[in-house]
Amino acid sequence: MRRVTLFVNGTSTNGKVVAVYGSLEDLLSVASSKLGIRASSVYNGNGGLIDDITLIRDDDVLYISEGDSFEDPQEDFCGPEKGQTHTDWLTLNVGGRCFTTTRSTLVSKEPESMLAHMFREKDVWGNKQDSQGAYLIDRSPDYFEPILNYLRHGQLIINEGINPLGVLEEARFFGIEQLAEQLETLIKSTQPPDDHSPLTRKEFIRFLLATTTKSELRCQGLNFNGADLSRLDLRYINFKMANLRGANLTHANLSGANLERADLSMACLDAANLQGVKMLCTNAEGASLRGCNFEDPAGIKANLEGANLKGVDMEGSQMTGINLRVATLKNAKLKNCNLRGATLAGTDLENCDLSGCDLQEANLRGSNVKGAIFEEMLTPLHMSQSVR
Numbered sequence: 001m002r003r004v005t006l007f008v009n010g011t012s013t014n015g016k017v018v019a020v021y022g023s024l025e026d027l028l029s030v031a032s033s034k035l036g037i038r039a040s041s042v043y044n045g046n047g048g049l050i051d052d053i054t055l056i057r058d059d060d061v062l063y064i065s066e067g068d069s070f071e072d073p074q075e076d077f078c079g080p081e082k083g084q085t086h087t088d089w090l091t092l093n094v095g096g097r098c099f100t101t102t103r104s105t106l107v108s109k110e111p112e113s114m115l116a117h118m119f120r121e122k123d124v125w126g127n128k129q130d131s132q133g134a135y136l137i138d139r140s141p142d143y144f145e146p147i148l149n150y151l152r153h154g155q156l157i158i159n160e161g162i163n164p165l166g167v168l169e170e171a172r173f174f175g176i177e178q179l180a181e182q183l184e185t186l187i188k189s190t191q192p193p194d195d196h197s198p199l200t201r202k203e204f205i206r207f208l209l210a211t212t213t214k215s216e217l218r219c220q221g222l223n224f225n226g227a228d229l230s231r232l233d234l235r236y237i238n239f240k241m242a243n244l245r246g247a248n249l250t251h252a253n254l255s256g257a258n259l260e261r262a263d264l265s266m267a268c269l270d271a272a273n274l275q276g277v278k279m280l281c282t283n284a285e286g287a288s289l290r291g292c293n294f295e296d297p298a299g300i301k302a303n304l305e306g307a308n309l310k311g312v313d314m315e316g317s318q319m320t321g322i323n324l325r326v327a328t329l330k331n332a333k334l335k336n337c338n339l340r341g342a343t344l345a346g347t348d349l350e351n352c353d354l355s356g357c358d359l360q361e362a363n364l365r366g367s368n369v370k371g372a373i374f375e376e377m378l379t380p381l382h383m384s385q386s387v388r
Contacts, residue, residue, distance in 0.1 A: 010071030
């Protein structure tokens with residue numbers, strides 16, 4: 001589809017932009033309707049009579065007469081802005097690349113855009129020009145080209161290799177709202193849907209093998225829901241805020257791993273190595289940690305401060321010096337655990353099974369032991385441990 005600007009013969013105001021289709025008679029009919037005259041002849045800007053519609057090009061400026069000869073509209077136009085109508089040809093130097101277009105192109109399609117305001121009238125914005133008279137615009141030419149073409153014919157066409165995000169940024173800068181909306185829709189349609197599916201064991205092992213031993217492996221916030229990570233070497237990996245709900249971590253080596261605020265609810269960590277592990281505020285409600293080793297020979301203490309351990313089964317685990325301060329162990333099973341020197345201050349141990357545990361030198365100050373079971377204790381609790 002071609003688009004042209006029509007003026008009454010001899011004038012350069014009150015033009016109408018119309019689409020060209022069909023025959024010359026169809027164009028004359030549209031001109032009669034738009035301009036309010038009985039159109040019978042079509043002239044180009046040089047006064048040439050057009051008798052074949054195929055001679056009309058996109059963005060041409062045409063003059064319509066009622067049968068009279070061509071009259072140059074510039075002859076009656078006076079003043080300092082002579083020749084500066086909406087249909088003048090002008091050149092834009094955009095980021096060092098020149099584009100030639102008409103004032104009508106920049107003004108008609110998006111009359112409220114920055115470009116329309118810049119070029120509707122001469123020098124209203126004080127537009128700077130280069131030595132050749134081209135108007136200087138400090139923007140990306142690659143992203144500007146699709147915008148100019150849109151203003152010419154109303155179609156969004158982006159050449160291969162041009163990032164639509166860059167064109168969108170330019171469209172927003174120039175205030176071309178309709179084009180910006182089209183670009184946003186285009187960008188959204190080409191983006192792949194968000195994949196929230198959990199990682200599989202195969203995918204994670206491939207990930208591990210591709211990482212050097214000296215690199216810090218970060219898995220923050222990743223989804224391992226229900227994944228089988230049993231018997232893997234996961235030392236010092238950062239699982240902060242990861243989703244490990246229902247994961248199988250039996251016999252896994254998690255020594256020095258960061259599981260802060262991770263979701264380990266209903267996960268199985270039986271016989272896992274948890275030396276020096278960081279599990280601050282971790283949610284491990286209903287998890288199984290039977291026979292785990294939290295005791296680090298180097299003296300680095302496992303930290304489970306503030307963790308949610310409701311209903312966990314930690315029977316037979318080695319937990320010497322562990323930090324369980326203000327953790328929740330309500331209804332947990334800690335039968336036969338080694339809790340020597342453990343910090344349980346402010347811990348909720350309501351209905352917790354601590355039978356057969358070694359609590360020598362453990363700090364139970366301020367802990368809630370309502371309904372807790374202390375049968376078959378290896379060492380009796382000392383008054384200085386101050387339970388409530």
